[in-house]
Amino acid sequence: MLDIKPQNGTYIYSSSEAFEEEYEFDFIRLNNCLKHFGFKVHGFEIIEKRGQQKPEFIKGFHASGHASKSDLMRAIETIDPDYIIPVHTENPNWFKEHFDNTLLIKNGKKNNF
Numbered sequence: 001m002l003d004i005k006p007q008n009g010t011y012i013y014s015s016s017e018a019f020e021e022e023y024e025f026d027f028i029r030l031n032n033c034l035k036h037f038g039f040k041v042h043g044f045e046i047i048e049k050r051g052q053q054k055p056e057f058i059k060g061f062h063a064s065g066h067a068s069k070s071d072l073m074r075a076i077e078t079i080d081p082d083y084i085i086p087v088h089t090e091n092p093n094w095f096k097e098h099f100d101n102t103l104l105i106k107n108g109k110k111n112n113f
Contacts, residue, residue, distance in 0.1 A: 013043030027055035
């Protein structure tokens, strides 16, 4: 995120909870970074417990499996994002072929939006 410097987006965490203390620190760092760039965060929040920060995961955001192409198209059309940056995909060009606002970023490279 520090390389691409996104601003004022929405971050949806939809994976499993942190099971180890080190992962909890990762969520605190992630949350700080997201807040720094003005993101709205859904799926987890950082709460204060006995003087320490801990992530708390919100039920209903976990997703397992992979979305179909038609589900991806419907989600993207419904959300109508300014930019689409495909990650964790074997075919990022599929997004470029279907959506004009797709940005393909090569590993280790920066983009200026």
